[in-house]
Amino acid sequence: MAITKDTIKYVAGLARIGMTGKELEHFTGQLDRILEYVHELKDLNVSGLEPTSHVMEMKNVYRADRVRPSLPVSEVLKNAPDKANNLFKVKKIIEKI
Amino acid sequence: MQYETVIGLEVHLQLKTKSKVFCGCSTNFGSPPNTQTCPVCLGFPGSLPVLNREALKLAAKVAIALDCQIAKKIRFDRKNYFYPDLPKAYQISQFGQPLSGKGYIMIFVHGSEKRITIRRVHLEEDTGKLFHKEDASFIDFNRSGMPLLEVVSEPDISSPDEAYAYLRSLKSILEYVDVSDCNMEEGSLRCDANISVRKAGSEKLGVKAEVKNMNSFKAVKAALYYEQLRQIELLDSGSRIVQETRLYDSVRNVTESMRSKEEAHDYRYFPEPDLVPFDLDPELVRGIGREIPELPGPRKKRFISDYGLSDYDAAIMVSDKALADYFERAVSLYKNPKVVANWLMGDVAACLRERGGAIGGLNLSPEDLTAMLKMIEAGLISGKIAKALLPEMIETGRDPGSLVKERGLQQISDEGIIEKAIVEVISENQKIVNDFKKGKDNAVMALVGKVMAKTRGKANPRKANEALRKKLK
Numbered sequence: 001m002a003i004t005k006d007t008i009k010y011v012a013g014l015a016r017i018g019m020t021g022k023e024l025e026h027f028t029g030q031l032d033r034i035l036e037y038v039h040e041l042k043d044l045n046v047s048g049l050e051p052t053s054h055v056m057e058m059k060n061v062y063r064a065d066r067v068r069p070s071l072p073v074s075e076v077l078k079n080a081p082d083k084a085n086n087l088f089k090v091k092k093i094i095e096k097i
Numbered sequence: 098m099q100y101e102t103v104i105g106l107e108v109h110l111q112l113k114t115k116s117k118v119f120c121g122c123s124t125n126f127g128s129p130p131n132t133q134t135c136p137v138c139l140g141f142p143g144s145l146p147v148l149n150r151e152a153l154k155l156a157a158k159v160a161i162a163l164d165c166q167i168a169k170k171i172r173f174d175r176k177n178y179f180y181p182d183l184p185k186a187y188q189i190s191q192f193g194q195p196l197s198g199k200g201y202i203m204i205f206v207h208g209s210e211k212r213i214t215i216r217r218v219h220l221e222e223d224t225g226k227l228f229h230k231e232d233a234s235f236i237d238f239n240r241s242g243m244p245l246l247e248v249v250s251e252p253d254i255s256s257p258d259e260a261y262a263y264l265r266s267l268k269s270i271l272e273y274v275d276v277s278d279c280n281m282e283e284g285s286l287r288c289d290a291n292i293s294v295r296k297a298g299s300e301k302l303g304v305k306a307e308v309k310n311m312n313s314f315k316a317v318k319a320a321l322y323y324e325q326l327r328q329i330e331l332l333d334s335g336s337r338i339v340q341e342t343r344l345y346d347s348v349r350n351v352t353e354s355m356r357s358k359e360e361a362h363d364y365r366y367f368p369e370p371d372l373v374p375f376d377l378d379p380e381l382v383r384g385i386g387r388e389i390p391e392l393p394g395p396r397k398k399r400f401i402s403d404y405g406l407s408d409y410d411a412a413i414m415v416s417d418k419a420l421a422d423y424f425e426r427a428v429s430l431y432k433n434p435k436v437v438a439n440w441l442m443g444d445v446a447a448c449l450r451e452r453g454g455a456i457g458g459l460n461l462s463p464e465d466l467t468a469m470l471k472m473i474e475a476g477l478i479s480g481k482i483a484k485a486l487l488p489e490m491i492e493t494g495r496d497p498g499s500l501v502k503e504r505g506l507q508q509i510s511d512e513g514i515i516e517k518a519i520v521e522v523i524s525e526n527q528k529i530v531n532d533f534k535k536g537k538d539n540a541v542m543a544l545v546g547k548v549m550a551k552t553r554g555k556a557n558p559r560k561a562n563e564a565l566r567k568k569l570k
Binding site: 014016053054056058059060061062063064065066067068069070071073076077082084085086087088089090091092093 | 114115116120121122123129130131132133134135136139147148149150151152153172177179180181227228229230231232233234235236237238363365368370372373374375376
């Protein structure tokens with residue numbers, strides 16, 4: 001087994017997902033099986049291939065440096081869970097500055 | 098125990114484009130909060146970024162000016178992290194195939210030259226601005242998506258003074274290529290520092306601290322001096338250094354652990370699927386290179402060879418492009434570079450210090466300055482009068498000729514008037530006259546001074562000197 005419970009805990013932590021001990025067990029087994037399946041790719045010979053980052057044959061797409069209208073502030077803040085003085089308001093992030 | 102300090106600097110620079118790097122929102126500084134935002138820079142689902150061509154061009158310009166190897170193919174990557182300054186939960190940056198590889202900057206510290214290697218230059222998007230209050234944090238996304246250039250040095254810097262010199266050199270180059278406002282107070286130029294200390298001669302790097310929150314080059318130097326000492330004291334007392342981010346407090350001049358809730362960084366970079374890869378045509382890159390003006394390094398060498406300036410004077414003249422341009426314009430009008438340089442570094446610089454601002458904003462054209470220098474040379478005004486005249490020229494923006502005429506400041510070369518003053522001075526200062534007659538040649542200077550005072554500085558000192566000697570023979 002390549003995937004350990006610690007790995008799942010770590011990844012869940014990165015994604016800010018809380019997990020119970022039972023869930024950890026469950027996902028550890030599942031992810032391990034998924035990865036094992038994907039690892040079949042490792043048997044392929046890809047020595048002559050360039051790593052692919054984009055599947056579409058498209059490159060050099062630019063826009064000109066022109067200012068376009070922004071959204072009205074009322075629209076911008078419409079879905080904000082909390083706001084004040086046209087600023088988004090969030091839980092305090094740094095304990096001390 | 099002897100220690101060595103190892104410093105690497107990360108400089109972030111906002112590029113001077115009209116619109117943001119991946120959307121059409123304005124980059125104007127100081128607009129009301131969240132008025133320059135759109136679905137792209139707010140990270141709305143389904144919105145797609147498109148690269149601003151001008152941002153890439155300005156970025157390449159910097160990389161070329163720093164002698165960096167420009168990549169033929171570049172790509173953008175997602176840097177993943179959860180922090181409210183970026184609504185997408187990732188920053189579009191460059192990781193695997195950045196804009197450039199290694200380059201370098203020459204720095205001058207305590208009279209010697211040192212080469213600092215630049216590791217890479219890459220283009221990314223700026224984050225939103227956070228304001229931390231007692232009970233909550235607030236976000237303005239106007240800054241989110243501003244084109245940001247990251248210039249990373251190798252840890253070649255071995256002292257806070259070198260770090261300061263590096264920043265000065267870098268800023269000077271950036272101003273020459275004219276890609277950014279380079280304003281630390283407004284945040285268009287920001288600097289973070291990695292610093293560690295190790296036993297002198299040791300190959301192994303010490304544990305480093307990342308220092309942030311410095312809002313001037315002097316603050317960077319002060320923060321590094323503090324941090325260097327803090328680490329040395331810890332090691333001397335047998336303690337260990339913890340790898341962490343520390344914030345500089347400029348009021349108390351200390352660095353403090355940031356104690357962020359963030360855990361160890363794991364950015365999980367991967368290629369940004371929303372942006373296509375880019376090929377940088379070498380011909381295009383050469384074209385951008387041709388737009389780069391003569392940079393401070395070569396220009397300094399030219400000032401030394403063409404104008405006969407000293408190394409020190411040339412370094413000051415080229416440090417600011419506007420000053421160097423001003424100097425060259427002035428020298429084209431008045432062909433005595435040393436005199437022009439002395440005035441610029443002396444009285445003009447003093448006026449600038451007093452009034453604040455840069456040479457470009459000064460109400461003194463090279464034409465008026467050199468007109469004044471020509472009047473000194475022609476004996477129309479004395480150097481002393483000129484020194485008093487300069488602040489007035491700057492104050493009023495008027496040419497020296499009309500001011501001198503209006504104030505009656507013309508140097509007196511009329512021998513009759515000088516003669517009259519000399520007669521008075523001789524009769525009033527018998528003791529000095531006797532000293533001179535007894536062979537104390539220097540005493541004549543005291544008498545010249547008295548003549549100058551009598552004529553309110555307007556007598557031609559050379560003529561007064563000659564006339565006095567003649568009279569006392």
